[in-house]
Amino acid sequence: MWNMKEDVHQILINNMNDYAGASVVIAVGLAAVLVMIFQWYPKGRKGSEIPGKLGLPFLGETFAFLAAVNSTRGCYDFVRLRRLRYGKWFKTRILGKTHVYVPSVEGAKTVFANDFVMFNKRYLKSMGDMVGKNSLLCVPKEIHGRMRHLLADPFSMNSVSKFVPKFDRELSERLKRLENSGKSFRVLEFSMKAAFDGICDMLISITDASTLDQLEHDITCVTDAMLSFPLMIPGTGYYRGMKARERLIDTFKAKITKRRNGEEVSDDFLQSMLQRDSYPPNEKLDDEEIVDNLLTLIIAGQSTTAAAIMWCVKFLDENKQAQDKLREEQLQILRNKPAGALLKYDDLMSMSYGSKVVKETLRMSNVLLWYPRVALDNCTIEGKFRLLNQPKNVALFLLSDCSLLWITCLALDMFVPAGYEIKKGWNVNIDATQIHYDPNTYKDPMRFNPSRFDEMQKPYSYIPFGLGPRTCLGINMAKATMLVFLHRLTSGYTWTVDDEDLSLERKAHIPRLRSGCPITLTRLDDTSITNS
């Protein structure tokens, strides 16, 4: 008997088999097409090649770079000239290493956000030898996190608030002595000494003048040796630097012993480290770590802060309107305090225009011109994320059953710019200077205009202290030092710059005026101070 139900069932089964067969054929076909595209695609459409001249093997453009370093236009001139020739992105070769200067907010974001993962710091041997293998600057990621956490506490707002009145007292006395002498003095020298003494006081409570002089002399030998050839032979800069480092480490260790013996107690950074003596090893720094980082902090903090102060004075001198506005704010703060009272951290909080002056100074001066990293793998920067550049992603797409998704992703991947190609081992320098001078972010970028900071900045477009896991540890201290200086200078004095020469110091990695910005102070008359 004809069984209609069974026949229909049989027909359905046959058709389903046909459909399944057809689906498999389509899927395999699509997979084959995709694999073929994938085979062709990464070779044909890698990231764009970065223009630039690599020159001779090893030497590359080393001589041109050294010429810029030795010139009074400063080492950034090397970068500036290549940008004019090749455009924003360029590559070069210096001492055997390929360098790329990352000029954009998007590029900076990629590098900062992948610090320690895709990029890392790499120091010259002499630089690493001078600061020591336990320095925060040199340790690997696993140690860096723990160390940074332990070092950060003494730089908190709370700690900086103890530093403010101490530094204010010292600074006021120094300025008074210069006022009384009536002589011209170099702001750079002045701020180097003031910053050095301030940092040493905060870290290890050394205030004795002759010890400070000896320490500063040794720190200068160490910093000078950072770019020297690592040759441990008497007479070389490297040798002098290493010997100076030994003396500094001995001084720090002697301090540690005194503190442990109870011969000396102080409320400072070192004491806060030693208070952890009884803690488990992962919750404290050992002595070698403490001494290397004391040295690191002094080196990282002194010349950066001093240069920033010098540029502040120079920019304010060239922009009288900004100077007057700042003076008015600072006089108001002075009038609201009892005569002769020292500044407190809270006073800094009410320096709204002063903070903008500090920000604008750091934007324009670019104390650290670029932030060097090394690419740990081949990658692209500034391009959009590419989905199909990894075999595992392709496999996922094949397994997924949504052809529309495949096609969309493939199209996106093909037509969205793939970015600039970086090879493993290349030096990738985040060019803070170019980012801070970008007219698309900062209107009229060469004009000193603190009020531009009335508005919020785009993320990653303002980076004078870096960003990410390696952000400057001394931000609070640096800003506080600058604000205290600005307060005492503008609320107590007017000044004239005695040498207008704009040329820069030779062989300096931090841009500083060759003249050191000499100024002469004139005391503000009492009526300006008391007028409200």
Ligand code: HEM
């Ligand atoms: C105006 C003054 C300063 C400027 C412009 C400045 C700028 C910077 C920048 C840009 C970085 C990050 C560099 C990079 O990512 O490669 C940095 C790191 C650092 N800064 Fe500062 N700095 C200043 C003052 C200070 C002070 C006063 C101290 C401490 C006393 C300090 C301690 C450090 C340390 C320890 C690091 C390394 C952080 C790490 O690798 O985790 N800096 N600084």
